[in-house]
Amino acid sequence: MRVRLEDVARxxxxxxxxxxxxxxxxxxxxxxxxxxxRAVVAELNYRPHLSARSLASNHSYxxxxxxxxxxxxxxxxxxxxxxxxxxxxxxxxxVRPLDTEAPDFVERVDTLISAHRPDGLVLTPPxxxxxxxxxxxxxxxxxxxSVSPKQRADTIGVYMDEQEAAREIVTHLIQLGHRxxxxxxxxTVHGAGTWRLAGYRQALTDAGIxxxxxxxxxxxxxxxxxxxxxxxxxALERPPTAIFAGNDDMASGVLWAANExxxxxxxxxxxxxxDDVPISRQVWPTLTTVHQPARDMGRIACQQLLDVLRGQxxxxxxxxxxxxxxxxxxxPPR
Amino acid sequence: MRVRLEDVARxxxxxxxxxxxxxxxxxxxxxxxxxxxRAVVAELNYRPHLSARSLASNHSYxxxxxxxxxxxxxxxxxxxxxxxxxxxxxxxxxVRPLDTEAPDFVERVDTLISAHRPDGLVLTPPxxxxxxxxxxxxxxxxxxxSVSPKQRADTIGVYMDEQEAAREIVTHLIQLGHRxxxxxxxxTVHGAGTWRLAGYRQALTDAGIxxxxxxxxxxxxxxxxxxxxxxxxxALERPPTAIFAGNDDMASGVLWAANExxxxxxxxxxxxxxDDVPISRQVWPTLTTVHQPARDMGRIACQQLLDVLRGQxxxxxxxxxxxxxxxxxxxPPR
DNA sequence: CTCCGGTTTGACAGCGCTGTCATACGGGAG
DNA sequence: CTCCCGTATGACAGCGCTGTCAAACCGGAG
Numbered sequence: 212m213r214v215r216l217e218d219v220a221r222x223x224x225x226x227x228x229x230x231x232x233x234x235x236x237x238x239x240x241x242x243x244x245x246x247x248x249r250a251v252v253a254e255l256n257y258r259p260h261l262s263a264r265s266l267a268s269n270h271s272y273x274x275x276x277x278x279x280x281x282x283x284x285x286x287x288x289x290x291x292x293x294x295x296x297x298x299x300x301x302x303x304x305x306v307r308p309l310d311t312e313a314p315d316f317v318e319r320v321d322t323l324i325s326a327h328r329p330d331g332l333v334l335t336p337p338x339x340x341x342x343x344x345x346x347x348x349x350x351x352x353x354x355x356x357s358v359s360p361k362q363r364a365d366t367i368g369v370y371m372d373e374q375e376a377a378r379e380i381v382t383h384l385i386q387l388g389h390r391x392x393x394x395x396x397x398x399t400v401h402g403a404g405t406w407r408l409a410g411y412r413q414a415l416t417d418a419g420i421x422x423x424x425x426x427x428x429x430x431x432x433x434x435x436x437x438x439x440x441x442x443x444x445x446a447l448e449r450p451p452t453a454i455f456a457g458n459d460d461m462a463s464g465v466l467w468a469a470n471e472x473x474x475x476x477x478x479x480x481x482x483x484x485x486d487d488v489p490i491s492r493q494v495w496p497t498l499t500t501v502h503q504p505a506r507d508m509g510r511i512a513c514q515q516l517l518d519v520l521r522g523q524x525x526x527x528x529x530x531x532x533x534x535x536x537x538x539x540x541x542x543p544p545r
Numbered sequence: 546m547r548v549r550l551e552d553v554a555r556x557x558x559x560x561x562x563x564x565x566x567x568x569x570x571x572x573x574x575x576x577x578x579x580x581x582x583r584a585v586v587a588e589l590n591y592r593p594h595l596s597a598r599s600l601a602s603n604h605s606y607x608x609x610x611x612x613x614x615x616x617x618x619x620x621x622x623x624x625x626x627x628x629x630x631x632x633x634x635x636x637x638x639x640v641r642p643l644d645t646e647a648p649d650f651v652e653r654v655d656t657l658i659s660a661h662r663p664d665g666l667v668l669t670p671p672x673x674x675x676x677x678x679x680x681x682x683x684x685x686x687x688x689x690x691s692v693s694p695k696q697r698a699d700t701i702g703v704y705m706d707e708q709e710a711a712r713e714i715v716t717h718l719i720q721l722g723h724r725x726x727x728x729x730x731x732x733t734v735h736g737a738g739t740w741r742l743a744g745y746r747q748a749l750t751d752a753g754i755x756x757x758x759x760x761x762x763x764x765x766x767x768x769x770x771x772x773x774x775x776x777x778x779x780a781l782e783r784p785p786t787a788i789f790a791g792n793d794d795m796a797s798g799v800l801w802a803a804n805e806x807x808x809x810x811x812x813x814x815x816x817x818x819x820d821d822v823p824i825s826r827q828v829w830p831t832l833t834t835v836h837q838p839a840r841d842m843g844r845i846a847c848q849q850l851l852d853v854l855r856g857q858x859x860x861x862x863x864x865x866x867x868x869x870x871x872x873x874x875x876x877p878p879r
Numbered sequence: 880c881t882c883c884g885g886t887t888t889g890a891c892a893g894c895g896c897t898g899t900c901a902t903a904c905g906g907g908a909g
Numbered sequence: 910c911t912c913c914c915g916t917a918t919g920a921c922a923g924c925g926c927t928g929t930c931a932a933a934c935c936g937g938a939g
Contacts, residue, residue, distance in 0.1 A: 213659070215896085217895080217896095225919085226918065227897090227919090228897075228918075228921095229918060240917070241917060244918085258656055260894090260895055261596075262597075262599040263894070263896040263897090263924095264897075265596040266594070266896070267896040267923080268898080283823075286621070287621065303660075305637065305638075326593065434823070434826075460827075466829065470829040471829075490824065493798070493828070494829075495800065495828075496804075549925060550927095551925080559889085560888065561889090561925090562890085563888060565926070565927060566888090572886095573885095574887070575886085575887065578887080593926075594924090597926040598925080599894095601925075601926040601927040601928080602894085602926075602927050602928080603927090
């Protein structure tokens with residue numbers, strides 16, 4: 212039979228409650244007692260039963276990460292970051308892919324919460340922006356941290372100044388000499404889509420270049436939408452000399468379509484992306500992009516959440532820095 | 546306060562135990578009672594408390610997926626498949642990234658099992674091949690299903706005939722007219738690395754082509770190792786006319802290195818991969834590869850596991866079919 | 880009408896832990 | 910030496926559910 216807390220208590224000559232105190236790092240245990248208990252725990256290789264603990268304490272020591280994201284590499288990194296933070300504090304992580312468009316979306320999350328009782332949630336976009344969900348979470352007093360939410364007020368989590376980053380990378384294109392710069396937009400329901408578009412517009416405006424509607428085409432952050440967008444742009448009578456894609460997946464799609472058109476990158480067309488996920492280094496030529504520290508962001512969001520859960524402060528909305536990665540897909544126009 | 550089973554029982558005018566029976570689809574409940582209880586459950590929006598259930602029943606209704614894999618897209622697909630199977634049967638999934646090389650690897654898994662008490666595990670390569678782990682699992686009587694394990698005997702799960710698939714794709718290269726065909730091997734601690742190499746050798750041998758040691762270079766399934774391997778191969782005095790890479794990530798690396806050398810694919814060099822993960826369609830030119838139904842494999846492995854857990858049969862080692870995807874990266878040699 | 884066996888239902892304990900509260904301890908002040 | 914108060918420890922109940930086993934019920938055979 213497995214070792215229970217009671218067994219540890221007996222072996223250490225203390226009461227179960229004292230063992231519990233030691234395990235949970237509670238105050239008011241004599242140091243010598245603490246050490247003795249710890250030794251027995253190690254000797255017997257005791258591991259607490261999480262369900263029992265959860266039932267008794269009304270904490271699950273679990274964080275659930277919710278997502279509905281097309282980019283698996285971005286997501287994996289965020290997830291890894293969340294896991295890292297969880298591990299540090301002996302929390303465990305539950306993952307839940309969701310369809311934010313589904314009619315029963317909120318109810319599904321509700322069920323998850325009722326069943327598993329996670330102590331808190333980490334929301335990644337676009338889950339972090341679903342008004343219906345956020346409202347329900349507030350109603351139920353569920354604590355959550357958001358990664359890159361549209362609305363940062365009264366929310367804890369992590370974000371990056373995406374608009375400024377987008378402005379900078381487009382400015383880089385302008386400095387190279389480009390004037391006809393297109394933008395393949397990502398999902399505008401994501402904050403990311405909106406901010407990156409705003410940064411693009413701002414860069415052009417700052418440089419006195421008019422924003423030409425034909426050069427702004429809709430996509431959805433997927434590779435395929437990048438291909439479509441590029442096809443559309445390259446078919447224009449006066450095609451752009453540079454394309455700023457909403458993210459690296461789309462930028463890779465742009466590269467692909469450019470190949471299809473027999474264009475040489477970056478000589479015939481400059482391309483840049485956003486995120487700096489692995490594919491940006493795996494396509495030819497490597498993509499100029501903005502580095503988004505996704506893993507750090509996952510970790511930080513989860514840390515903020517855990518701080519609040521453990522009563523260690525109110526939790527903050529932390530800003531992380533971006534970094535331009537100038538690689539091989541951008542050059543002066545011919 | 547949240548709705549408890551007792552509340553449902555009171556509202557339905559039955560005992561808690563009867564509600565429990567209905568919720569768990571147990572026999573010996575009159576149909577009319579069952580319906581009444583179900584109606585109340587729906588009306589009160591009752592959700593069982595998983596920790597309580599788990600504590601009382603000694604089942605956690607949780608499956609843990611263990612991995613240590615460099616390819617995030619492969620993994621995400623497998624994970625999605627596992628989740629799909631879990632959802633169907635109202636199980637939940639816990640994920641756990643691991644480092645199979647770490648000295649405390651087995652102990653970490655041990656802790657996970659003791660703490661969360663998953664009813665079963667889904668192991669993905671290379672976790673599925675770690676002898677120390679498997680032994681511990683047997684000792685502890687932990688039930689698991691493996692995805693593509695090296696040893697299929699006495700194990701449930703799912704596999705694909707990778708050797709035969711590799712043989713077929715290399716044969717495809719031979720039929721195109723290639724004679725100097727190289728292979729960039731994946732990790733040979735993975736079954737995948739071994740099988741694909743074996744298939745490569747067999748295809749050459751079957752065609753009466755000698756296996757040239759210089760044309761077989763070691764990699765580790767990563768993009769970078771594909772780049773390295775290709776650089777090495779292309780620097781040979783008599784470079785190959787075709788390279789079969791251990792997986793799509795490596796094949797993408799080969800393409801990248803070929804670009805670096807100014808080679809035109811597939812005219813100067815044919816390249817093929819294995820797995821059919823998204824990147825194989827996102828590079829230029831699109832990769833000829835072998836489709837591995839990763840999502841299905843995750844689902845099937847988990848289904849086998851759940852069958853065993855629920856006493857519905859002994860569980861099997863299921864073979865899934867592969868499919869050659871002939872795309873744009875292969876052509877006759879010049 | 881009684882008896883019998885299977886079916887349906889319920890009473891009750893207990894899963895392994897923690898919260899609450901009472902008690903014991905121990906050292907300094909008076 | 911006694912009293913007091915903060916610190917350390919333990920007794921006990923109970924978290925929400927299910928396993929076990931006993932009881933009630935029901936329909937058909939005798």
